[in-house]
Amino acid sequence: MxxxxxxxxxxxxxxxxxxxxxxxxxxxxxxxxxxxxxxxxxxxxxxxxxxxxxxxxxxxxxxxxxxxxxxxxxxxxxxxxxxxxxxxxxxxxxxxxxxxxxxxxxxxxxxxxxxxxxxxxxxxxxxxxxxxxxxxxxxxxxxxxxxxxxxxxxxxxxxxxxxxxxxxxxxxxxxxxxxxxxxxxxxxxxxxxxxxxxxxxxxFTWDLLKMNKRLLHNLDPAREGTVSRQTIIQGSVRIGRGTTIGPNTVITGPVIIGNDCTIGPNCCILPNTSIGARVTLEPFTCIGEAIIMDDTSIGSHSRIVDTVIGERCALADHTSTCTESGLIEIEGIAARSEFGAIIGDTVKSGPFTVFKNSIIGNNVTIEGQGSLKSRYIFDNSTVI
Known part of the structure; x- marks a missing residue:
């Protein structure tokens, strides 16, 4: 057929x-x-x-x-x-x-x-x-x-x-x-x-989080990277080749981590999280219910939940995404949504940035120390 x-x-x-x-x-x-x-x-x-x-x-x-x-x-x-x-x-x-x-x-x-x-x-x-x-x-x-x-x-x-x-x-x-x-x-x-x-x-983009959660339930666990003896792993977790998991990191599956990533030390990865290849999570960062694509780095002391982050993003330390409901205009229609952030490719944000139910376009620069709530920031913008 x-x-x-x-x-x-x-x-x-x-x-x-x-x-x-x-x-x-x-x-x-x-x-x-x-x-x-x-x-x-x-x-x-x-x-x-x-x-x-x-x-x-x-x-x-x-x-x-x-x-x-x-x-x-x-x-x-x-x-x-x-x-x-x-x-x-x-x-x-x-x-x-x-x-x-x-x-x-x-x-x-x-x-x-x-x-x-x-x-x-x-x-x-x-x-x-x-x-x-x-x-x-x-x-x-x-x-x-x-x-x-x-x-x-x-x-x-x-x-x-x-x-x-x-x-x-x-x-x-x-x-x-x-x-x-x-x-x-x-x-x-x-x-x-x-x-x-x-x-x-x-x-809509935030629906990818539901799909990610469903597909991770079929995950077969595997460990091909280097995992510290002080790391705690629970549930179905797949760790790719060349990835390093630092000490005192806690990972609760289902979680998939791609090749050549650097995680921790002292990080927390909660269930229903997908991390692509060559991703860096700096110490004391917590991630859950998220999709992080290739070549992205997230600074220390950050908290990322209910969020999709595209490729080649650089989020500075103390970045937070907070799950909130709101209305966002998509293709001329006001859509009711509930998520932390949707972040496009090649986004840079400064320290102490807070995202709440916001969509950030590609190639956006955010200076930091600000809060974005129920916002749609268009491609190639600079937020001061």
């Missing part, structure tokens, strides 16, 4: 992290999201995989070329929608196939449920259905899809994962795949709605 993975979009609501990478390439539990999708397909014996790339296609292609699984790449030159992206792969499709987004996590069991049922889709209840295509079911079949309604009549949403016959292409007239499915239903084609076991999507 064939599978088509759509990985051509940017993911604008996940900015600033997608300014320099497609959403499908954001690392969660130290692996790009798209890798989990490919892994779920392979576990079901599906190795004929086509990936549609577009936005920053070189990054995705370079990663795919490193995999053990041969993947065919198709380019969508202009990001015109999911229907158009699927059409780009039409010439490669021979028969029935699966269609999946490259920026969502899906478990292998859910794919097993749908792969042998043509004209079906995976559905899942979600507490915020208005961010998705809301699915109305009648006797197990899809009767209607309402795309991102302001007032949702149901909590059941589409995961964007489908099993199609090849004749679906005859229904794609517009750029949006939802319109094609609506046309199929209008013509009397029955689309079965199959409940997914485990599906995770990050609509």
């Amino acid at each position: 064939q599978a088509v993975i759509l990985a051509a979009g940017e993911g604008k609501r996940v900015r600033p992290l997608t300014r320099s990478r497609p959403k499908a390439m954001i690392p969660v539990a130290n692996r790009p999201i798209i890798e989990y999708v490919i892994e779920a397909l392979v576990k079901n014996g599906i190795r004929d995989i086509i990936v549609v790339v577009g936005y920053r296609k070189e990054q995705v292609t370079r990663f795919l070329n490193q995999l053990d699984v041969p993947v065919e790449v198709v380019v969508q030159n202009k990001q015109l929608g999911t229907g158009h992206a699927l059409q780009c792969a039409e010439s490669k499709i021979r028969d029935n196939f699966l269609l999946l987004p490259g920026d969502n996590y899906i478990d292998p069991n859910s794919i097993a449920r749908i792969m042998d049922i043509p004209n079906s889709m995976l559905v899942k209840e979600h507490p915020n259905p208005s961010n998705f295509g809301v699915v109305m079911l009648s006797e197990g079949f899809v009767s209607r899809i309402i795309e991102k309604p302001e007032f949702s009549p149901s909590f059941m949403v589409s995961t964007g994962i489908y099993s199609f016959k090849k004749d679906v292409f005859s229904y794609i007239q517009e750029n949006d795949l939802t319109d094609a499915i609506s046309s199929m239903i209008g013509d009397g084609v029955q689309i079965r709605g199959i409940p997914a076991d485990d599906w995770q999507d990050a609509i």
